[in-house]
Amino acid sequence: MSYKRSKYFTSPSKRKIKYLFLNRKSQITVVFFHGFMSDMVGEKPNAIQKFCRKKKIGFIKFEYSGHGKSSGKFTDGNISRWTSDAKQLIKAKTEVKKKLIFIGSSMGSWVALNLFNYFHKKIKGFIGIASAPEFTEEIMW
Secondary structure (H helix, E strand, O other): OOOOOOEEEEOOOOOEEEEEEEOOOOOEEEEEEOOOOOOOOOHHHHHHHHHHHHHOOEEEEEOOOOOOOOOOOHHHOOHHHHHHHHHHHHHHHOOOOOEEEEEEEOHHHHHHHHOHHHHOOOEEEEEEEOOOOOOHHHHHO
16 A cells, blocks of 8 residues: 555655655645654554545655665765755645645654744644654764
8 A cells, every 4th residue: 555656756966755645636735754764654654644545635655865765875864864855855746835734753743843944834734743853863873
């Protein structure tokens, strides 16, 4: 179910980002931001995808560079790079007048919140699931 009809988006910095976009004609699009070292095939994105499909609501899920089937090495990534991946994909794939609902899981909430200033006129709602701060530099490296 999760990778059916998925495609790749090539960012301006030449990163290939795996994504899936359903119900493009909907006036609202739910954007799912996965967590640290995760991907777009888990239970949360699949449950939200199923709901959006049933209600005919637009839905985008994707994988940051270095995650899942997107290009790049995980260790080359950081919150800024993953925020940029998300921004470029959403900007390229959604229409200006359509509204967005961001759903972030763990670190995905942080990435989504980083995009509020850029997409503020389009954001209709936000849901954070076990939202986590940016901790990669202090804890990981």
